[in-house]
Each structure stands twice: as structure tokens, then as C-alpha cells.
Amino acid sequence: GAGVSQTPSNKVTEKGKYVELRCDPISGHTALYWYRQSLGQGPEFLIYFQGTGAADDSGLPNDRFFAVRPEGSVSTLKIQRTERGDSAVYLCASSMGHGPKTGELFFGEGSRLTVL
Amino acid sequence: GDSVTQMEGPVTLSEEAFLTINCTYTATGYPSLFWYVQYPGEGLQLLLKATKADDKGSNKGFEATYRKETTSFHLEKGSVQVSDSAVYFCALVGGGADGLTFGKGTHLIIQP
Numbered sequence: 001g002a003g004v005s006q007t008p009s010n011k012v013t014e015k016g017k018y019v020e021l022r023c024d025p026i027s028g029h030t031a032l033y034w035y036r037q038s039l040g041q042g043p044e045f046l047i048y049f050q051g052t053g054a055a056d057d058s059g060l061p062n063d064r065f066f067a068v069r070p071e072g073s074v075s076t077l078k079i080q081r082t083e084r085g086d087s088a089v090y091l092c093a094s095s096m097g098h099g100p101k102t103g104e105l106f107f108g109e110g111s112r113l114t115v116l
Numbered sequence: 117g118d119s120v121t122q123m124e125g126p127v128t129l130s131e132e133a134f135l136t137i138n139c140t141y142t143a144t145g146y147p148s149l150f151w152y153v154q155y156p157g158e159g160l161q162l163l164l165k166a167t168k169a170d171d172k173g174s175n176k177g178f179e180a181t182y183r184k185e186t187t188s189f190h191l192e193k194g195s196v197q198v199s200d201s202a203v204y205f206c207a208l209v210g211g212g213a214d215g216l217t218f219g220k221g222t223h224l225i226i227q228p
Contacts, residue, residue: 035215035216042205044218045215046215048214091160100148100209104162105160106161109159
């Protein structure tokens with residue numbers, strides 16, 4: 001597809017379970033970002049990849065959250081031992097640039113995670 | 117840390133009305149400023165940006181001017197249309213940062 005694709009669009013899980021969210025960026029985009037948007041809030045930065053490496057993971061809230069991008073394209077956000085407070089929309093964005101100042105971010109529609 | 121404050125919504129206007137959505141920020145150094153828009157059922161899209169003081173960003177009839185003296189980046193449009201109904205987010209990225217800092221968003225509703 002032409003845009004950023006995220007799957008699943010909706011995920012309902014139980015507290016304590018493990019969850020994976022996938023992001024397929026625009027072809028050729030070297031930069032990839034994950035954000036989290038809680039109800040009534042703006043998106044909150046989690047992690048930024050440039051190629052295969054995590055250039056900045058300062059936004060990850062704790063060690064239950066982890067993200068990978070092994071081949072520099074698709075990325076997976078992994079959440080262990082989910083908690084009800086993890087319920088949010090997880091947004092992925094990709095870009096040609098090196099950081100938001102140098103390249104427009106293109107966002108996917110998000111994965112809505114609900115932890116019961 | 118960096119922060120963005122924007123007016124609470126929803127903002128409801130009639131078609132062809134003048135629009136202002138206020139945005140102020142707190143940041144160290146010289147941030148770049150952005151407005152993003154989210155139309156119903158779609159992902160966030162960049163609407164406009166400004167990278168230094170007194171720059172004006174513009175797109176689709178919307179404008180915003182980077183005012184360093186008032187730390188503001190208010191979004192304006194002279195005549196809104198029903199198709200402008202969306203959620204608008206003000207955002208910034210500070211020097212050396214990799215992540216955007218967003219405001220909470222303003223839901224705009226334009227009535228015919």
C-alpha cells in the first residue's frame with residue numbers, strides 16, 4: 001500500500017498477557033517512530049528508529065515495552081505483562097528524514113489496544 | 117521539559133466563519149513548530165510547519181506564524197468549510213530531540 005500500515009487495528013487482551021503490534025512503513029522510509037495516544041491526550045513519543053537501530057528509546061515508559069526493526073523496514077512493538085493503563089491507541093509513523101525537523105512524518109491509523 | 121498547550125474543544129463554527137485555534141509552547145532552545153490534522157477515520161497528517169521565529173507556515177488556506185516573543189503558534193483560517201471538520205494538534209520538536217511533543221488536540225466541528 002501507499003501509506004503506513006498498522007496491524008491489528010484493534011486488539012483486546014487481558015491483564016498480564018503479551019501483545020505485539022506491527023507497523024509496515026512507507027517503502028524506502030528509513031526513519032520509523034512509535035507514539036502512544038491515550039484517551040483525550042495528544043500522541044506521546046515512545047521510540048525512534050533510523051534504519052535497524054533504535055536511535056532514541058527515551059519515551060518507552062518501562063522495561064515491559066520493547067520494539068524491534070530487524071531489517072530496517074517492518075517494526076514490531078512488544079508489550080509484556082500488559083496492564084490496564086497500557087490501553088491506548090499506538091501510532092506508527094515513518095519518514096525519509098533524520099528526525100521530525102528534516103522529514104515529514106506520515107502516520108498510520110493506529111492500533112487500538114484495550115487491556116481488560 | 118517541553119510542553120504544548122492548545123485550546124480545549126470542541127470548537128463549533130458555521131461554514132465561512134473565521135477560525136483561530138490557540139497554541140502556546142514551552143521549550144528550551146529553538147524548537148520547530150507544527151500543526152497536524154486528523155480527519156475522521158484517517159491517520160495524522162502534517163498541515164503546516166515553521167522552523168524559526170517569524171516564519172509563517174501555510175497550507176490549504178490555513179496559516180500559523182511562529183511568535184517567539186509570545187511563544188505562540190496560533191492556527192488561523194479566513195473561511196472554514198465543512199470539510200475542515202477534524203481534530204487539530206499543535207506540536208513541537210526541540211533542538212536535539214527526536215520525538216514530537218503534542219498538545220491534547222482541538223476538535224473542530226463546522227456546521228453547514
